[in-house]
Amino acid sequence: MTCSGHILVVDDDPSVRAMLNDYLVTHGYTVRCADSGAAMRGALEEALPDVVLLDVRLPGEDGLTLARFLRERYDVGIIMVTASGDVIDRVVGLEVGADDYIAKPFDPRELLARVKSVLRRMQSRPPAEPAAAPAVGLLEAVGCCRLDRSAHRLLDARGEDVPMTAMEFDLLAVFLDHPNRVLSRDQLLTLTRNREWEPFDRSIDIRIARLRRKIEADPAHPRSIRTVRGSGYMFVPGAP
Structure with missing residues (x-):
């Protein structure tokens, strides 16, 4: 069965680029390749992809720096490609906003499954509303910030936008509803429509930690999103 979508492969190894291009094209994807950060930026100016497969170990600007660049500017899926033993790179990649990761050497079938998973999560999101000034009465307090669900915006105490990923928005919405x-973790994955992940996937904890750095007055001692040891997380509205 063929699929559809636009994939940008960023890897300095020509054999990897060629393999991924041939494999993904065979499965119905439009694929472009880049061998560096500069080439990636050029490709982004020509057309915005749905998903970027981003190698961590790039010469010059590394993949983690480029992932941060992508997340701050574009609404695209990001899958980090790491070396098999680089756990730290995987964790940092998720912290800077990557949606998933896969370790080299990988089975192309696993990579294809991860691409499909990221695309499903992105396509399941409601379309973003045009940016507009937040309307009074539509803002919901989350720690030190306010969430405008209709516009998918998180605003700080000064009314300025706080960058957030789609998964962070989904988590905040779930917490506000409960x-x-x-x-x-299992309930959070179900309620955010991310059931492709494993219930004990620690990346959910990483995303919670990233959220706390944005909405908590003291992220080291969170009061709004509290950890309930052995059970999960609890959102406490009105906590300073």
């Missing part, structure tokens, strides 16, 4: 209730 105040003062302990939610397990």
Whole structure:
């Protein structure tokens, strides 16, 4: 069965680029390749991809720096490609906004499954509303910030936009809909429509930690999104 979507492969190894191009094209994807950060930026100016496969170990600007660049500017899926033993790179990649990762050497079938998963999560999101000034009464308090669900915007105390990923928005929406209730990782994955992930996938914890750095007055001692040891997380509205 063929698929559809636009994939940008960023890898300095020509054999990897050729393999991924041939494999993904065979499965119905439009594929472009880049061998560096500069080439990636040039490709982005020509057309915005749906998903970027981004190698961490690039010469010059590394993949983690480029992932941060992408997340701050574009609404695209990001899959980090790491060396098999680089756990730190995977964790940092998720912290800067990557949607998933895969370790080299990988089975192309696994990579294809991850591409499909990221595309499904992106396509399941409601379309973003045009940016507009937040309307009074439509803002919901989340720690030190306010969430405008209709516009998919997170605003700080000064009314300025706080960057957030689609998964972070989904998590905040779920917490607001279930105040003062302990939610397990499995429940959070189900409620955010991310059931492709494993219930004990620690990346959910990384995303919670990233959210706390944005909405908590003291992220080291969170009061709005609290950890309930052995059970999960609980959102406490009105916490300073």
